Amino acid sequence: MAVKTEAAPYLDVFRPNAGEPAWLRDARAKARDAFVARGFPSRRDEAWRFTNLRPLADKPFEPGHGKLELKPGSLPKGAWFASMARTLIEKPEIARRAIGESDLAGGQPFASLNAAMFADGFVLALDEGVTLDPPVEIVHSAGDGSINLRNLIVLAPSSRATIVERYCGEGAYWTNTVTTVSVGAGASLTHVKVQDEGPEAIHFGMVRAALEPAATYRNFGLTLGANLSRQDVQVAHGIGSIVDLAGAYLQRGDQDTTNAVVVDHAAPGATTRELFKGVLDKRSHGAFLGTIRVREGAQKTDAKQTSRALLLSDRASVDTKPELEILADDVKCAHGAAVGDLDKDTLFYLRARGIGIDEARRMLIEAFVLEAFETVEQPELRGHLAARVRVWLEAA
Amino acid sequence: MLEIKNLHASVDGGREILKGVSLTVRAGEVHAIMGPNGSGKSTLAGILAGRDGYDITRGSVIYDGRDLLAMSPEDRARAGIFLAFQYPVEIPGVNNMYFLRVALNAGRKARGEPELDAGQFLKTVRNKLKLLEIDDDLLQRGVNVGFSGGEKKRNEIFQMAMLEPRLAILDETDSGLDIDALRVVANGINRLRAPNRAIVMITHYQRLLDHVAPDFVHVLSEGRIVRSGDKSLAAELEKTGYAGVGV
Ligand SMILES: Nc1ncnc2c1ncn2[C@@H]1O[C@H](COP(=O)(O)OP(=O)(O)O)[C@@H](O)[C@H]1O
Numbered sequence: 005m006a007v008k009t010e011a012a013p014y015l016d017v018f019r020p021n022a023g024e025p026a027w028l029r030d031a032r033a034k035a036r037d038a039f040v041a042r043g044f045p046s047r048r049d050e051a052w053r054f055t056n057l058r059p060l061a062d063k064p065f066e067p068g069h070g071k072l073e074l075k076p077g078s079l080p081k082g083a084w085f086a087s088m089a090r091t092l093i094e095k096p097e098i099a100r101r102a103i104g105e106s107d108l109a110g111g112q113p114f115a116s117l118n119a120a121m122f123a124d125g126f127v128l129a130l131d132e133g134v135t136l137d138p139p140v141e142i143v144h145s146a147g148d149g150s151i152n153l154r155n156l157i158v159l160a161p162s163s164r165a166t167i168v169e170r171y172c173g174e175g176a177y178w179t180n181t182v183t184t185v186s187v188g189a190g191a192s193l194t195h196v197k198v199q200d201e202g203p204e205a206i207h208f209g210m211v212r213a214a215l216e217p218a219a220t221y222r223n224f225g226l227t228l229g230a231n232l233s234r235q236d237v238q239v240a241h242g243i244g245s246i247v248d249l250a251g252a253y254l255q256r257g258d259q260d261t262t263n264a265v266v267v268d269h270a271a272p273g274a275t276t277r278e279l280f281k282g283v284l285d286k287r288s289h290g291a292f293l294g295t296i297r298v299r300e301g302a303q304k305t306d307a308k309q310t311s312r313a314l315l316l317s318d319r320a321s322v323d324t325k326p327e328l329e330i331l332a333d334d335v336k337c338a339h340g341a342a343v344g345d346l347d348k349d350t351l352f353y354l355r356a357r358g359i360g361i362d363e364a365r366r367m368l369i370e371a372f373v374l375e376a377f378e379t380v381e382q383p384e385l386r387g388h389l390a391a392r393v394r395v396w397l398e399a400a
Numbered sequence: 401m402l403e404i405k406n407l408h409a410s411v412d413g414g415r416e417i418l419k420g421v422s423l424t425v426r427a428g429e430v431h432a433i434m435g436p437n438g439s440g441k442s443t444l445a446g447i448l449a450g451r452d453g454y455d456i457t458r459g460s461v462i463y464d465g466r467d468l469l470a471m472s473p474e475d476r477a478r479a480g481i482f483l484a485f486q487y488p489v490e491i492p493g494v495n496n497m498y499f500l501r502v503a504l505n506a507g508r509k510a511r512g513e514p515e516l517d518a519g520q521f522l523k524t525v526r527n528k529l530k531l532l533e534i535d536d537d538l539l540q541r542g543v544n545v546g547f548s549g550g551e552k553k554r555n556e557i558f559q560m561a562m563l564e565p566r567l568a569i570l571d572e573t574d575s576g577l578d579i580d581a582l583r584v585v586a587n588g589i590n591r592l593r594a595p596n597r598a599i600v601m602i603t604h605y606q607r608l609l610d611h612v613a614p615d616f617v618h619v620l621s622e623g624r625i626v627r628s629g630d631k632s633l634a635a636e637l638e639k640t641g642y643a644g645v646g647v
């Protein structure tokens with residue numbers, strides 16, 4: 005078996021767990037083989053062009069430790085919310101859905117590595133018609149090494165939930181998460197993630213979501229932390245389903261982050277709204293890659309993508325790459341991208357009312373960022389995100 | 401209170417717009433500055449409030465004994481200078497009330513006065529709103545967002561009423577107002593008239609001056625004050641046009 009150089013260290017640390025069911029051991033072995041044969045994505049790979057993997061390749065991480073905390077609030081009947089480790093034992097038929105063919109095929113190397121290595125994660129599963137309110141929360145705090153988390157969210161038809169994930173930690177570590185999402189017919193999921201990792205960390209997050217007819221999936225991401233981070237969200241629409249993807253990334257120092265979203269319209273009548281806001285200070289770098297694929301037969305697709313970034317320093321930079329592949333004819337698709345600095349006239353207006361320049365800048369950046377979270381329905385959640393943004397701004 | 405002496409200003413690296421403006425404004429006075437389009441009225445107002453993008457090549461501006469041109473825009477505002485913008489900007493995502501409270505408290509803090517809490521602030525807002533006949537719900541929006549032209553102008557005067565400046569500079573606050581709105585805005589301005597305050601109104605028309613009687617009227621033309629007089633000068637201008645006064 006050919007093993008790519010950068011993948012070799014991970015092969016060495018791979019140790020099958022004899023206590024696991026045969027199907028899982030089998031899947032892990034296949035995923036591992038796929039990863040070591042494929043290695044890291046190359047920068048020639050369009051989707052990884054802007055993500056610098058050098059820090060990972062230069063210094064491989066030993067398997068590490070983190071603390072996963074689940075805050076269920078009050079769970080209604082028909083709701084399962086537990087760690088992946090526990091779900092594997094108590095509800096293996098649900099847990100199995102967290103691993104898919106693509107993990108075994110190796111097309112997404114870090115997802116395959118994750119399948120081979122993960123020790124834990126969270127699982128949220130709702131039976132038909134169940135409404136989860138208030139939101140459930142997951143907090144992961146990382147300690148060291150590489151931490152692979154495998155998460156699963158399964159909403160049966162007509163169920164509703166809001167879930168908030170938060171990632172934090174201290175030290176030099178690598179968090180690699182893969183989250184499989186399935187939203188049943190007429191069900192609705194609001195999925196919020198706050199990436200607040202420590203300044204030396206690496207964070208990769210991959211979400212793969214499949215929607216059934218008339219499902220609604222809203223994904224809100226706030227990227228603040230980590231030295232190097234990447235968030236992938238890949239969504240497959242159902243007939244008439246609704247997708248709202250919004251993200252804000254605030255970076256400074258020499259932070260580097262990529263948001264890569266791929267939305268696939270294979271079914272007709274579905275709606276996609278994407279809004280990404282970047283704030284880049286000092287020498288930081290951001291990238292937004294947005295693919296919207298409208299397949300033949302996906303008539304009446306309505307898709308809109310917007311990406312905006314503020315560059316607060318001469319040395320900060322951003323790359324934006326919208327990609328619309330449209331094979332149906334009766335569709336509405338639009339995209340727009342803009343990069344700039346704060347508006348001078350607006351800044352002057354605030355200052356002319358006595359507001360100091362730093363506070364005026366903060367107010368305008370905050371307003372710019374929070375537009376991404378305007379469609380978060382719960383006011384407390386919106387307030388929570390706004391507060392996180394404020395903390396970032398005031399730390400300058 | 402304000403002493404402008406031989407002020408020359410050009411656009412950054414470009415042509416000269418103000419070519420020697422001199423003007424003295426004392427506490428308690430109301431001045432009107434009139435003049436054709438492009439004569440430099442907004443440039444003068446902007447320079448007084450601290451807008452950047454201009455080179456001051458000659459002259460000085462003293463405000464309450466301080467070198468005004470050396471102060472930041474926020475320091476000028478905190479020292480009591482208020483500019484009602486000819487074109488107020490829209491600021492989506494910055495709530496009107498929040499903005500006003502931050503502005504008000506920034507000024508109070510700088511003057512060593514206690515900041516207003518939410519309750520006190522709200523009470524002041526209610527009073528001034530009634531005065532300017534502004535809808536409550538406008539305040540819950542982003543600053544000037546979705547406001548009509550008239551509502552924006554009224555909002556400027558509302559902000560002025562809240563901030564209680566010592567020197568108010570109103571840049572064409574009357575343009576685009578219907579007669580009822582003009583009356584309301586004029587009322588707001590008249591309420592601010594006080595022995596310890598001064599007002600400089602920039603306008604094209606006699607009609608604002610019918611409601612707010614100025615003590616002095618100046619005609620600005622091509623960057624210079626070419627005539628000054630009392631309010632009869634405004635009436636004369638109305639009759640003869642700028643050409644009639646030799647502009
Ligand atoms: N930032 C600027 N850049 C270039 N020209 C300017 C700028 N600001 C003002 N001007 C020019 O200066 C002149 C005076 O403008 P302004 O002060 O707005 O006149 P007014 O308010 O009297 O109509 C005009 O010819 C205008 O085009």
Ligand SMILES: [Mg+2]
Binds near residue numbers: 486572
């Ligand atoms: Mg003007």
